[in-house]
Amino acid sequence: MKERVYKVISQVFNVPIEKINEESSSDNIEAWDSLKHMNVVLALEEEFNVQFGEEQILEMLNVGLIIEILKEIV
Amino acid sequence: MAESSWLDQNGKMTYAEIQEKLERADLTGLIPVNISILRNIMVEPIVPYLRYFAMKSGLNCHIKFGEYDNIFQESLGVSSDLINKELDSVLVFLKLETLSWNLARNFTGLSKELINNEIEIIKKNTKKVLAGIRQKTNAIVLWSTFEIPIYPSLGIWDSQAKDGQLATVRELNEILCEIFRNTPGVYALDINLCIARVGGKNFYDHRFWHIGRAPYTREALSEVGREIIKYIRPLKGKNKKCLVLDCDNTLWGGIIGEDGIAGIKLGRTHPGSAFYEFQQEIVNYYNRGIIIALCSKNNEDDVWEVFNDHPDMVLKRKHIAVARINWGDKVTNLKQIAHELNIGLDSIVFVDDSDFEINLVREKLPEVHTIHLQKNETVKYREKLAAFGLFDTLEISTEDKKRGEMYKVEVTREKLKEDTADLKSYLSTLETEVEISFADEFSIPRIAQQIQKTNQFNLTTRRYNRVDIEKFVGDKVSDVICLRLLDRFGDYGIVGTCILKYIESQAVFDIFLLSCRIIGHGVEGVFLAEALKLAKIRGCKTAVGEYYATKKNSQVEYFYKQYNFKELVVENNSKGNRKFLFKLNDKIPEPKNYFKSIVSVLK
Numbered sequence: 090m091k092e093r094v095y096k097v098i099s100q101v102f103n104v105p106i107e108k109i110n111e112e113s114s115s116d117n118i119e120a121w122d123s124l125k126h127m128n129v130v131l132a133l134e135e136e137f138n139v140q141f142g143e144e145q146i147l148e149m150l151n152v153g154l155i156i157e158i159l160k161e162i163v
Numbered sequence: 164m165a166e167s168s169w170l171d172q173n174g175k176m177t178y179a180e181i182q183e184k185l186e187r188a189d190l191t192g193l194i195p196v197n198i199s200i201l202r203n204i205m206v207e208p209i210v211p212y213l214r215y216f217a218m219k220s221g222l223n224c225h226i227k228f229g230e231y232d233n234i235f236q237e238s239l240g241v242s243s244d245l246i247n248k249e250l251d252s253v254l255v256f257l258k259l260e261t262l263s264w265n266l267a268r269n270f271t272g273l274s275k276e277l278i279n280n281e282i283e284i285i286k287k288n289t290k291k292v293l294a295g296i297r298q299k300t301n302a303i304v305l306w307s308t309f310e311i312p313i314y315p316s317l318g319i320w321d322s323q324a325k326d327g328q329l330a331t332v333r334e335l336n337e338i339l340c341e342i343f344r345n346t347p348g349v350y351a352l353d354i355n356l357c358i359a360r361v362g363g364k365n366f367y368d369h370r371f372w373h374i375g376r377a378p379y380t381r382e383a384l385s386e387v388g389r390e391i392i393k394y395i396r397p398l399k400g401k402n403k404k405c406l407v408l409d410c411d412n413t414l415w416g417g418i419i420g421e422d423g424i425a426g427i428k429l430g431r432t433h434p435g436s437a438f439y440e441f442q443q444e445i446v447n448y449y450n451r452g453i454i455i456a457l458c459s460k461n462n463e464d465d466v467w468e469v470f471n472d473h474p475d476m477v478l479k480r481k482h483i484a485v486a487r488i489n490w491g492d493k494v495t496n497l498k499q500i501a502h503e504l505n506i507g508l509d510s511i512v513f514v515d516d517s518d519f520e521i522n523l524v525r526e527k528l529p530e531v532h533t534i535h536l537q538k539n540e541t542v543k544y545r546e547k548l549a550a551f552g553l554f555d556t557l558e559i560s561t562e563d564k565k566r567g568e569m570y571k572v573e574v575t576r577e578k579l580k581e582d583t584a585d586l587k588s589y590l591s592t593l594e595t596e597v598e599i600s601f602a603d604e605f606s607i608p609r610i611a612q613q614i615q616k617t618n619q620f621n622l623t624t625r626r627y628n629r630v631d632i633e634k635f636v637g638d639k640v641s642d643v644i645c646l647r648l649l650d651r652f653g654d655y656g657i658v659g660t661c662i663l664k665y666i667e668s669q670a671v672f673d674i675f676l677l678s679c680r681i682i683g684h685g686v687e688g689v690f691l692a693e694a695l696k697l698a699k700i701r702g703c704k705t706a707v708g709e710y711y712a713t714k715k716n717s718q719v720e721y722f723y724k725q726y727n728f729k730e731l732v733v734e735n736n737s738k739g740n741r742k743f744l745f746k747l748n749d750k751i752p753e754p755k756n757y758f759k760s761i762v763s764v765l766k
Contacts, residue, residue: 100179101179123375124205124207124208124375124377127208127371127375127377128178128208131178131381132178132179135177135178135179141370142370143370143373143374146370146374147374
């Protein structure tokens with residue numbers, strides 16, 4: 090799962106996959122603004138065939154948290 | 164740039180795939196289109212869709228966004244980076260929820276008086292915003308209409324209530340359309356059509372509406388983007404003009420040469436009904452002015468037997484402007500069709516059920532747009548054709564409605580040309596009547612359309628819209644004149660436009676163009692001579708004609724020279740542009756006269 094999440098993040102923000110870790114967030118990825126956040130959410134939904142609730146969307150503050158939320162619902 | 168049938172495919176592409184395609188595409192050489200979006204919602208994810216559909220039509224879209232809910236300041240304030248003369252189109256998305264919470268969500272709490280009050284405010288503000296935009300740019304404005312609520316406030320009663328929420332939103336939309344009809348260059352972007360196609364349940368993502376005021380799903384924005392490009396395409400002369408159809412398994416089910424006239428599938432009931440409805444849709448295109456042609460590998464007599472004798476043929480022989488029914492290859496046949504109709508290959512949409520033919524045409528004639536009909540999906544043919552939008556134009560004039568007929572007549576003329584050996588005696592037999600006059604309110608829509616669409620006999624290929632032309636007509640430093648043509652086969656309507664701009668004592672041919680339909684009538688000399696006479700009447704000493712080279716207008720490179728203009732040197736000219744001068748004291752070249760009459764009302 091981790092690899093798939095990293096792949097999505099890398100594609101959406103156009104950053105090399107090696108540079109992504111669980112701490113990656115809007116603080117250290119420059120392109121991660123609120124609009125791109127929407128792209129991340131929709132791309133993850135496409136990749137894992139899931140639907141997030143709006144609370145979960147707002148909780149996805151970094152890659153680690155994204156993986157935790159995904160673990161709960163996949 | 165090769166066009167593929169994106170109408171078939173894009174639905175299955177993900178957002179990331181579209182973005183990747185855009186990143187990898189070479190957009191150099193595409194026609195640039197500048198778009199600014201004013202809005203009170205977030206619609207940013209529409210960008211890849213707009214750029215992708217634009218690219219597929221040979222356009223390179225540049226998109227800017229106004230600030231969230233800042234439309235008054237942006238339209239009424241000083242000219243800015245956002246709204247300026249360089250723009251091709253302004254898009255406006257004003258969602259009712261943000262514009263009037265009362266009408267959108269608090270409807271049941273409103274008195275009739277309050278409702279009317281809200282409507283009045285919206286009406287007034289719409290006019291203000293439009294006037295503000297118009298002061299800054301002549302770009303076309305596409306204004307999204309208000310969304311019809313999927314669950315109206317008064318429930319089932321709302322469906323027929325006179326002053327229910329549905330009636331109110333419909334009234335608002337009618338008010339918008341009324342304003343747009345009276346403001347040239349402004350068009351309603353019917354979001355309710357997009358909602359109907361995508362489905363209301365798939366149109367909204369309530370999570371992002373609440374989190375970030377981004378109400379629409381990607382599927383919704385894809386459809387809206389596609390709808391927007393339908394307006395941009397004709398604006399940039401990229402709309403298609405001719406539909407070329409295969410016959411077997413396209414117009415009817417089965418193969419006429421094998422199944423015979425009684426064996427092919429065509430009729431009012433399944434399975435023939437799919438073809439019956441498909442043909443009806445083709446006739447609808449014909450009635451809109453789209454040229455219909457046939458390109459089929461068959462014995463010609465077999466095909467015409469179906470046209471003449473099959474009781475359920477909706478498409479008739481009279482609808483077909485030109486037919487290439489033979490055993491030759493379709494690439495050659497398509498080229499001949501284009502030549503015979505005097506249109507570019509990039510004006511053609513080719514429809515066939517055969518993988519082989521479609522792939523051959525895609526490879527050899529990439530400028531032709533191909534539609535591949537799948538044999539196991541005949542019931543979808545009709546909607547596929549109706550969903551096109553490739554032929555859409557910003558206006559449908561009476562000339563358009565007659566055009567299918569006119570092209571048919573054109574082919575009759577061509578035949579006569581073959582019969583009549585020498586050109587001059589042929590031209591005299593046409594009994595051509597020419598009328599040259601100033602543009603007026605009746606001719607301006609057609610003139611605008613001509614300026615936007617003509618590619619071949621077009622000396623400068625400047626694209627002006629209706630607002631620009633009205634300005635030229637109104638001012639004192641230019642004249643807009645047009646040429647109308649009739650001959651014994653029919654009335655062509657307005658087929659020539661010329662815009663003269665007067666700079667001190669020099670007249671400049673800013674626009675000189677003729678519809679490709681009438682090239683060969685010998686009217687270009689008459690039109691030029693009358694324009695020169697007008698320049699003289701206006702007190703000019705010289706006239707300048709320019710030629711701007713495009714991929715399509717090489718036939719007119721030396722047009723002015725043929726009429727005794729002297730070529731001038733153009734500096735730093737790598738593009739092959741040319742410039743010619745005529746001294747108005749010289750004798751204005753008398754065109755050869757093989758016309759029944761020439762009436763000019765210029766003075």
